[in-house]
Amino acid sequence: MKRVDDFRLKFGKKELVPIVIGGMGVDISTAELALEAARLGGVGHISDAMVNTVADRRFNAKFVKEKLKQYKFNVANSDKSVVQFDLGQLAEATKMHIGKTMEAKRGDGLILVNCMEKLTMNAPKETLRVRMQAALDAGIDGITLAAGLHLGSFALIEDHPRFRDAKLGIIVSSLRALQLFLRKTLRCNRLPDYVVVEGPLAGGHLGFGMDWSQYDLATIVAEIRQFLLAEKLDIPLIPAGGIFTGSDAVSYLENGASAVQVATRFTVTKECGLPEDVQQEYFKVNEDGIEVNMISPTGYPMRMLSKSPAIGDGIRPNCEAYGYLLDSTGNCSYINSYNREAAANPGAKRLSVKDKTCLCTQMRNFDLWTCGHYTYRLKDTSRKLPDGTYQLLSAEHVFHDYQFSTDNRIALPE
Numbered sequence: 531m532k533r534v535d536d537f538r539l540k541f542g543k544k545e546l547v548p549i550v551i552g553g554m555g556v557d558i559s560t561a562e563l564a565l566e567a568a569r570l571g572g573v574g575h576i577s578d579a580m581v582n583t584v585a586d587r588r589f590n591a592k593f594v595k596e597k598l599k600q601y602k603f604n605v606a607n608s609d610k611s612v613v614q615f616d617l618g619q620l621a622e623a624t625k626m627h628i629g630k631t632m633e634a635k636r637g638d639g640l641i642l643v644n645c646m647e648k649l650t651m652n653a654p655k656e657t658l659r660v661r662m663q664a665a666l667d668a669g670i671d672g673i674t675l676a677a678g679l680h681l682g683s684f685a686l687i688e689d690h691p692r693f694r695d696a697k698l699g700i701i702v703s704s705l706r707a708l709q710l711f712l713r714k715t716l717r718c719n720r721l722p723d724y725v726v727v728e729g730p731l732a733g734g735h736l737g738f739g740m741d742w743s744q745y746d747l748a749t750i751v752a753e754i755r756q757f758l759l760a761e762k763l764d765i766p767l768i769p770a771g772g773i774f775t776g777s778d779a780v781s782y783l784e785n786g787a788s789a790v791q792v793a794t795r796f797t798v799t800k801e802c803g804l805p806e807d808v809q810q811e812y813f814k815v816n817e818d819g820i821e822v823n824m825i826s827p828t829g830y831p832m833r834m835l836s837k838s839p840a841i842g843d844g845i846r847p848n849c850e851a852y853g854y855l856l857d858s859t860g861n862c863s864y865i866n867s868y869n870r871e872a873a874a875n876p877g878a879k880r881l882s883v884k885d886k887t888c889l890c891t892q893m894r895n896f897d898l899w900t901c902g903h904y905t906y907r908l909k910d911t912s913r914k915l916p917d918g919t920y921q922l923l924s925a926e927h928v929f930h931d932y933q934f935s936t937d938n939r940i941a942l943p944e
């Protein structure tokens with residue numbers, strides 16, 4: 531019986547343990563978590579979601595305060611079109627977050643940044659260009675394009691000196707999305723170095739409709755593999771979503787995958803950015819406490835714990851401080867929902883907004899508990915302590931469990 535350790539992810543001459551810890555936005559996949567993956571010879575991700583906020587928290591910087599100061603005059607205005615990111619500050623925050631992480635890197639693995647196109651930031655093209663260029667400047671090993679089709683993303687960095695040496699990959703949930711991306715990027719004369727195929731059981735946003743349960747990761751991976759073989763395209767495939775044990779991973783690796791991308795198992799590690807009381811909710815939840823809904827203003831379905839404080843919360847939009855989801859016209863669907871409730875409940879102290887959420891504020895405060903489908907199995911990966919809480923794991927423990935386990939076994943912590 532094979533183990534994950536019998537396989538290697540080959541990137542040119544580099545051989546890596548074929549375990550990729552996926553990006554988990556707004557600092558859930560912290561630098562500490564990514565650094566552990568790299569130290570252990572695998573691949574870790576940080577995320578540049580809300581990077582100004584993350585840089586403030588990590589380095590005691592003042593990016594958010596300065597933006598809020600600049601746009602304070604607009605806080606009560608429902609028109610947010612004037613609220614722009616200062617591109618210099620965005621570059622600085624990105625370089626801080628990524629540069630400090632790369633300085634701390636030890637070991638043979640890689641650290642990539644998860645870069646979501648849906649963070650349109652009231653100037654989609656310009657901000658995405660700055661985010662990616664600054665990431666390359668700061669020495670990131672590579673960029674994983676996420677949450678969007680990214681049809682123009684390669685072109686935004688094709689003049690960068692690292693465009694051909696950095697690893698560049700994309701997350702897709704269908705063959706069609708991959709075909710569109712490849713057709714568009716042909717112009718830059720550069721293929722992606724890897725393709726993450728994310729199925730419907732993943733955490734975060736889903737690249738499916740509310741009919742997500744009709745899809746199956748193994749089928750999509752097989753379809754994409756056939757296409758790549760037929761086109762003679764030698765691009766490593768990395769399935770993601772619901773790969774819970776080392777044996778799950780082995781079955782993909784035996785069927786031609788080059789690595790697996792995993793996340794949920796790492797949400798209950800000490801290195802993960804979620805506060806510990808939230809991690810205990812992840813441990814405790816049962817299957818019926820997890821839902822996929824449409825409250826994210828991105829328009830994608832999102833999976834989360836039904837107990838998330840964000841659900842139904844009606845906080846005032848905080849775009850002057852954050853504003854990461856403002857589209858190119860300065861709008862966000864949460865603003866519309868909030869304004870509708872405000873108009874219907876004049877003078878109300880606290881509003882409830884049910885159909886959308888202020889994703890920036892809620893993710894920033896760790897009040898939207900996004901999670902993978904198998905979060906309800908996390909309780910089987912640890913020990914229950916006498917006080918009823920569960921023991922947090924180390925990232926090394928979980929990584930090694932994926933790497934060395936057989937027979938669908940999950941090693942409990944010491």
Ligand SMILES: Cc1cc2nc3c(=O)[nH]c(=O)nc-3n(C[C@H](O)[C@H](O)[C@H](O)COP(=O)(O)O)c2cc1C
Pocket residue numbers: 551552553554555556558577579644646676677701728731732733734735770771772773791792793794795797900901902903904
């Ligand atoms: C808490 C959490 C947050 C996530 N956030 C992001 C994100 O910001 N961007 C992204 O591309 N994927 C995100 N994902 C998806 C993961 O990177 C990964 O592909 C997927 O969850 C793997 O499936 P698994 O969780 O079943 O192992 C998130 C997943 C989780 C569990």
